[in-house]
Amino acid sequence: MLVAIPADGKDTGSRMAGRFARAPYFLIFNEEGNIVEAIDNTVANVAHGAGGNAVKLLADHGVDAVIVPQVGPNASTALKMAGISAYLSQDSLLSDIIQQYVQGSLEKINL
Numbered sequence: 001m002l003v004a005i006p007a008d009g010k011d012t013g014s015r016m017a018g019r020f021a022r023a024p025y026f027l028i029f030n031e032e033g034n035i036v037e038a039i040d041n042t043v044a045n046v047a048h049g050a051g052g053n054a055v056k057l058l059a060d061h062g063v064d065a066v067i068v069p070q071v072g073p074n075a076s077t078a079l080k081m082a083g084i085s086a087y088l089s090q091d092s093l094l095s096d097i098i099q100q101y102v103q104g105s106l107e108k109i110n111l
Helices: 050-060 073-082 094-103
Strands: 002-007 025-030 035-040 065-068 087-088
Touching: 025 050, 025 065, 050 073, 073 087
Parallel strands: 002 065, 065 087
Antiparallel strands: 002 025, 025 035
16 A cells, blocks of 8 residues: 655655645655655646646556645545545644554545
8 A cells, every 4th residue: 555645845854735736746655654755746837637637646656545635626536536545634744644644543535
């Protein structure tokens, strides 16, 4: 199981980006909380369809779930169609968010 967080940086000391599809990076980790990779969000600056394009980018990297501060309607639809789960977090530090996911304390979003 791979999980992605929209991030302002490429390590666990970074903060979660405020917007899912427009985040500069995605940090991907496994269910044990180990970092698998950090990827550039190459679709962050598209004029239209950033949500769907971001979901496709993550699906292409094998992501099964995302953790977000919020999810818009287009991204929500794309996540649902891709079979990617979503969890809500209002914390900002990626290390804290990963720890909460591993502990099972994040709220699952009903897409």
